[in-house]
Amino acid sequence: DAKTTQPNSMESNEEEPVHLPCNHSTISGTDYIHWYRQLPSQGPEYVIHGLTSNVNNRMASLAIAEDRKSSTLILHRATLRDAAVYYCIFGESTFGDGTTLTVKP
Amino acid sequence: EAGVAQSPRYKIIEKRQSVAFWCNPISGHATLYWYQQILGQGPKLLIQFQNNGVVDDSQLPKDRFSAERLKGVDSTLKIQPAKLEDSAVYLCASSLSPIQDRNSPLHFGNGTRLTVT
Numbered sequence: 001d002a003k004t005t006q007p008n009s010m011e012s013n014e015e016e017p018v019h020l021p022c023n024h025s026t027i028s029g030t031d032y033i034h035w036y037r038q039l040p041s042q043g044p045e046y047v048i049h050g051l052t053s054n055v056n057n058r059m060a061s062l063a064i065a066e067d068r069k070s071s072t073l074i075l076h077r078a079t080l081r082d083a084a085v086y087y088c089i090f091g092e093s094t095f096g097d098g099t100t101l102t103v104k105p
Numbered sequence: 106e107a108g109v110a111q112s113p114r115y116k117i118i119e120k121r122q123s124v125a126f127w128c129n130p131i132s133g134h135a136t137l138y139w140y141q142q143i144l145g146q147g148p149k150l151l152i153q154f155q156n157n158g159v160v161d162d163s164q165l166p167k168d169r170f171s172a173e174r175l176k177g178v179d180s181t182l183k184i185q186p187a188k189l190e191d192s193a194v195y196l197c198a199s200s201l202s203p204i205q206d207r208n209s210p211l212h213f214g215n216g217t218r219l220t221v222t
Contacts (some may be wrong), residue, residue, distance in 0.1 A: 006159050031153070032208050036211070043214050044198075085147075087147055095140075095148045095149070095150075098147050098158045
């Protein structure tokens with residue numbers, strides 16, 4: 001079973017950077033790391049994904065450890081709209097319970 | 106691009122009744138997934154299809170749950186009979202690439218919230 005480990009919750013101040021960690025020690029060499037976020041009463045929303053190299057898009061950056069056993073989702077300037085549950089997954093689409101991000105004004 | 110459509114948005118039934126959920130994936134997406142999300146937990150995969158074939162239904166409680174994807178497009182998930190512990194949000198997701206290509210992100214609908222009383 002493809003499992004990831006994430007902190008249950010994190011807090012950030014508005015307009016500050018946020019680093020959300022994820023451990024995935026059982027990842028295989030061909031598995032991509034995907035991040036999703038879920039707002040209340042909505043389905044999960046794709047954020048970013050990567051294989052080995054660090055990745056950037058308009059929403060966030062993904063930093064992947066050299067051994068690929070962990071990754072970090074980086075929100076460069078948190079906004080109140082970024083408050084959500086963040087999930088990292090790999091392999092056969094098994095979600096953990098994610099990290100609940102609270103953004104304080 | 107239209108997103109993944111699900112209906113109904115909410116459903117309340119009594120235990121031992123039947124219920125069905127419908128999903129219309131993004132056009133052209135080969136792979137379709139059904140997830141169950143209990144309050145406070147992450148989504149749990151129930152079944153995944155590639156086109157109209159089942160790839161993995163190992164987590165589907167087959168004594169009461171069934172799913173089909175006729176013609177490789179729309180899909181329905183049925184529960185018969187429902188139990189109290191089936192109260193959850195049922196999410197449908199689709200992705201462009203076949204199962205073997207894990208590069209393709211999942212696109213989720215907003216789910217159906219089922220309450221069993």
